[in-house]
Amino acid sequence: MIRIALRASRFSARWERLQVTGGIERSPSAMAAECVMSFFKSLFSRRPAEEPAAPKTVKTLDHNGFHIRAEPFLAEGQYQTAGVIEKEIDGVRKEHRFIRADRFSSLEETAEFSLTKGRQIVDEQGDRLFK
Known part of the structure; x- marks a missing residue:
């Protein structure tokens, strides 16, 4: 029992x-x-990456025969410094894209800084940029 x-x-x-x-x-x-x-x-799983928007040209500048385009993009809630440097060499248009770690909250401020960085790259490297 x-x-x-x-x-x-x-x-x-x-x-x-x-x-x-x-x-x-x-x-x-x-x-x-x-x-x-x-x-x-949760630590090691991959989260789906956000599809970055295609960069848009915000401002342009001609400097020492080079054409510089500021193309900042949105990254983690701020705009990241980026741009394109172009030059026509022997009838062929060449371009160099650059991205810098600098981020700003304002699109206008980022575009200005992108042009400044583009001018700095052109002044430092010149035509060697495309070799």
């Missing part, structure tokens, strides 16, 4: 756990392993 009472109490305790966990009975070690795996999955 005592055995039947023990089995009944074990059964009722198990039944209560099943009701609390939504019908899934898991051991504490299984729940801990699930938490750890969930952490690593």
Whole structure:
């Protein structure tokens, strides 16, 4: 009789756990392993990358025979310095794209800085930029 009472109490305790966990009975070690795996999955899983918008020319400038276009783009809520330097050499139009780590909150400010960086690159490298 005592055995039947023990089995009944074990059964009722198990039944209560099943009701609390939504019908899934898991051991504490299984729940801990699930938490750890969930952490690593969220840590190492790839999130879908946002599709960057195509850069638009905001401002242009001619400097020492080079045509500089400021093309800043939105990155992580700020505008990143970027642009294109072009020059026609032997009848062929060549271009050099540049991206800098500098970011600004204003599109206008970023465009001005992109033109400044473009002028600096042209002054430092000149025609060697395309070799």
